[in-house]
Amino acid sequence: MTRFILLFIAGAALLALGIVIGWQLPPSPPPDATPPERTGSDVPIRSRGIGQPTYRSGPFRVGVAVEPAAPQVGENRLKVVLEDRKGNPVSGAQIRAVAEMPAMGAMPAMQAPAEMQEIEPGLYQGTFDLPMEGSWPLTLAISASGMADRQISFDMATGRAGLQLTSGATRIDGSGEATLEEAPPGTVTLDARRRQLIGVETAEAKLVEMVRTIRAVGRVIYDxxxxxxxxxxxxxxxxxxxxxxxxxxxxxxxxxxxxxxxxxxxxxxxxxxxxxxxxxxxxxxxxxxxxxxxxxxxxxxxxxxxxxxxxxxxxxxxxxxxxxxxxxxxxxxxxxxxxxxxxxxxxxxDLSRVWVEAEVYEAELPLVGEGMKAEIHLPYLPDQRFQGVVDYVYPYLEGQSRTGRIRITLANPNGVLKPDMYAEVKLKAELGQRLTVPEEAVIIAGETRVVFEDLGGGRLAPRLVQTGQQANGLMEILSGLESGDRVVTSGNFLIAAESRLKAGIQQW
CATH class of the missing domain: 2.40.50.100 (RNA polymerase II/Efflux pump adaptor protein, barrel-sandwich hybrid domain)
Structure with a gap:
């Protein structure tokens, strides 16, 4: 009897609890009712099953994901969500997706294209097969009616989760605002650990008073x-x-x-x-x-x-x-x-006054003029420096050496300077205020000059620059940079090699 009473009390308590929970829940919609439609910016890209960050590229908002998250040898699935700036799905777009392993040595470049199909408005999907392990930079070429064509590049590798944006787009936050400026093709993204391993150092492009030291070999002759x-x-x-x-x-x-x-x-x-x-x-x-x-x-x-x-x-x-x-x-x-x-x-x-004739390279000759101060040093008189002035620049070149002659007059009251002595001549050419970077920041490849600009967020972008004068460890920048830009000064050759691989662009 007692056991029956206890079971009755427990059943009554559970019934009361169910009634209370039912009061707290909203009413269920009728079977034929449809939920309100969410369009535009109310449907974030992340809600469509793509867990990658959202990017902006020109008129598009783009989301990209790979399944599995860490690409593998064999079949992989690529998903791309495409929206306009207002968040409306972009349908009917043509997306060309290609993962390419750049050529290495005798091995030619290999491509793994993905045939992208629109499976629902604004959502595109395709598969690609990777034949071997390694780095497979991924490029998306997007074309849509009435909108500018765009190309976006990502860094992708087998066994490494996620895609790293390299160029053609910029990451945006939840409000739709760009968090970083868009990077050009060839941009390399390095985290703090990789930057430290490579030894990346940067310096700022500055406007400085540039003074170039011109060194020349001279000879003492008679006045x-x-x-x-x-x-x-x-x-x-x-x-x-x-x-x-x-x-x-x-x-x-x-x-x-x-x-x-x-x-x-x-x-x-x-x-x-x-x-x-x-x-x-x-x-x-x-x-x-x-x-x-x-x-x-x-x-x-x-x-x-x-x-x-x-x-x-x-x-x-x-x-x-x-x-x-x-x-x-x-x-x-x-x-x-x-x-x-x-x-x-x-x-x-009369040896109380002598001349010193010096040979100046053809490229430096335009910087030399009459009246320029000169310092003369003789190897056999290491403790003495002679100060003079350039009083004449000869109007012709030495054909074989491609050098121009200049003349400096020196007082010689004690007869220390003797004709036919060799001398080291140092001239200082004041070039005025110039935009400069450390000379080690400039990569020279034939007639091309490249620097890597630090865009922030671990991104290092190649910039083609035009250089001018070089002096005291600085290189003048005529175009391609602005004052305040930060450039890579150490580790840039390794970055350059990776940039060429990632971008798949022509050699510099």
Whole structure:
């Protein structure tokens, strides 16, 4: 009896609980009623069975998923949801989907296309077969009536879950706003771990005052404006030679050697004869001046002519004096030799000032101008630096070396700089404010110049740039970047290799 009462009480309690739950539930719709239709942006792409993020590409909102989530060797299913900007399904679109393993060495490229069919408005599905393991970048080419064609690329690999957007679209948040700018083809996406393994470093493109250092090899030579040759204006024989070795120091007016010449002797006799007749007529005075002028032009000094007048007898040997102070750098005379008129007997150079001629490469020559400051260093004088100014740029090139010559004038009061010494010349060309990046950021491939811009979100996009001057570890950017853009400076060659593989584009 007691057991029966307990079972009755338990049944009554369950009945009461069921009645309470029934009151809390909404009423069921009639059997023939249809639920309200949800269209447009009320139907998010994620609700259509695609768990991948939503992307925006031009006029489209796109969702992409692969089944299984980690692609495998063999058959895989690809689903694509296509909507317009308002979230309405896009029907009748043509989608060309191809997974392609790029060529590697002797192995040609392999393609795994998926024939996409629209199975319901805005939802497309197809299958593709992967013949082997590896990286299979996936490309979607979307074409719809009245809308711009788009191409989207993803990074896909067997055994790795999910797809990674590389280019052609941008990820959007729940509000439909783009979270990142759209990446160009060839963009590589690296997570923090892979960036650290590769050693990726970045730097900012900046406007800086660019100064280029031009280095050139130079040679010390004589200042040609301070060279003087000693020669005779008449045939003669050399008597006493006072300067009888190369390198001898001479002072202006110092006797160099004596000469005997029949013409000089006759000129002295003629002068003395006219002198004796001086004062008799104006004609005779004019002749006297002409005879004196002749002796002067033949390098007899006024003192020697005055001594001749006092002596009243011609000199057999007449001294020839130094026309300037300097050093004898060439000597073509010895005592007793006969010399013809016009022959160079001695060359005297004033070495208190010298020239340095430097060879500048043709590409750098436009940066060099007269008045530019120069620093000269000689390997044999490591503790000394000489400051000078470019005073002349020669108007021609050396044909074989394709270099242009410049001239720098240097003071040399102590004679430290000697002709034919080699010198290292350093010029600084101020180029003004230029947009620059570190030179290691630029990848050079033939005539093409490429940098990788850090777009954020782990994305590194290739940018074709035009470069200009290069100086002090910086490269000028003429086009392709703006101030403030961040570029990859380390690890970019590995990124470049991966970018070519992912994008399947032509070689740079």
């Amino acid at each position: 040609e404006t301070r060279l003087t040759d000693v020669s005779l204006k008449f045939d003669a024989w050399i008597g006493k030679l006072y300067v009888n070795y190369l390198g001898a120091k001479v002072q202006k007016g110092q006797p160099l050697f004596t000469v005997y010449g029949p013409e000089l002797l006759a000129a002295q006799q003629e002068y003395l004869e006219i002198k004796r007749r001086a004062g008799r007529s104006d004609v005779t005075q004019a002749l006297l001046e002409a005879a004196r002028k002749r002796l002067s032009l033949w390098d007899m000094t006024p003192g020697e002519i005055a001594a001749l007048e006092r002596r009243d007898v011609p000199y057999d040997y007449v001294p020839i004096h130094a026309p300037r102070s300097g050093t004898v750098v060439a000597k073509n005379v010895v005592e007793g030799t006969a010399q013809q008129a016009g022959a160079t007997l001695l060359r005297i150079a």
